Amino acid sequence: MAGKRIYLDWNATAPLLNEAREAMLAALAMPGNPSSVHSEGRAARALVEKARRQVASLVGAETQHVVFTSTATEAANLALSPRYRMGRSPLSLTRLYVSAIEHPAVRLGGRFAAEAITEIAVTPQGQVDLAALEALLAAHPADAGLPLVAVMLANNETGIVQPIAEIARLVHGKGGLLVVDAVQAAGRIPVNIAALDADFLMISAHKLGGPKGAGALIARGETLMPEPLIRGGGQEKGHRGGTENLAGIAGFGAACEIAEKQLIERNFRIAALREKLEEGMRKAAPDVIIHGAEVDRIANTTFFSLPGLKAETGQIAFDLEGVALSAGAACSSGKVGQSHVLTAMGRDAALGGLRLSLGPETTEEDIDHALAAFARIAARRRVTGHAA
Ligand code: PLP
DSSP states (O other): OTTOOEEOBTTTOOOOOHHHHHHHHHHHTOOOOTTOOSHHHHHHHHHHHHHHHHHHHHTTOOGGGEEEESOHHHHHHHHSOSEEEETTEEEEBOEEEEETTOOHHHHTOTTSOGGGEEEEOBOTTSSBOHHHHHHHHHHSOTTSBOEEEEEESBOTTTOBBOOHHHHHHHHHHTTOEEEEEOTTTBTTBOOOHHHHTOSEEEEEGGGTTSOTTOEEEEESOSSEEEOOSSOSSOTGGGTSOSOOOHHHHHHHHHHHHHHHHHHHHHHHHHHHHHHHHHHHHHHHOTTOEETTTTSOBOTTEEEEEBTTBOHHHHHHHHHHTTEEOEETTTTTTTOOOOOHHHHHTTSOTTTOOEEEEOOTTOOHHHHHHHHHHHHHHHHHHHHHSSOO
């Protein structure tokens, strides 16, 4: 076993797909600027537009409604703006409502002042509390401009899928706008902007096997757009200035194409592996708590707590066993904080949770290895009260 590493942290980032690497290398070899009119420029432009079609297709959007950004975090900061334009007319959005389980990219509220942000509670099962959202929207002052609501499609810690279509019905019933963070859902469940009835989606290349540092904001239509976050030379139809990250965008497009083609097959296999994983965990430690097991989840994520094992201790213990996983809120700069998701669900945030997330390259042997590690760590915890 010595030296063998098992990567089960696909929600943090996915290894680069070969197809994405090849598309990136081809793009790096191109000399032109996509904004130039000569043939080198037009060749680079063609790559950007190909990737735009590939990204749009993955989420059922119109190609011209995709705005490339540096990351999904940037896309969130672009969308979460109190200032929009409807065609040529300015539109003011005075209050932002975000679910209590959003990723910090959304939870911090983009360009809204802290006092203009209201949190939407979630149920103990980890789904947005529709009655709470309805009450907040009913209390939204009619003369205060339209409400902007941001809810993720799948949570990065638990994998729990949110009832976006119902949320959209409530938000649109009040004339509001709905921004959906589809970063963890894209490539794992079918994502279609029209079926979700979302006004905007964000996705990120590196969660799909594309490169880190490429993302997109995808709009439902083209008349209603937020004021740009980055102004410059008019790229991305003026919605995002700056010369395009050609290689990043090309790799992003290639990864989206593969994710779309392999969606069903990949996730069917991953779901079977997760079932084996969770069954094995329950057998080795019947007191394991698997968060969200009773509701709809993306197929690759297992977020669990083990009584007697603090998440940060567990993370190190698994790492020593050769298993890369995350403690709940470990996604920012390596620090382990308390999981705001567990807190929002009313669970034991001091104990914390550990996240195993699988990907298309995860094998049955990886799961066996992770289960053996789990059993050893769980047994040790019983003797000492914590994993050594
Ligand atoms: N939203 C969710 C749900 C995420 O999991 C992440 C990344 O961890 C982001 C947004 C941010 O994406 P990016 O790394 O492209 O900024």
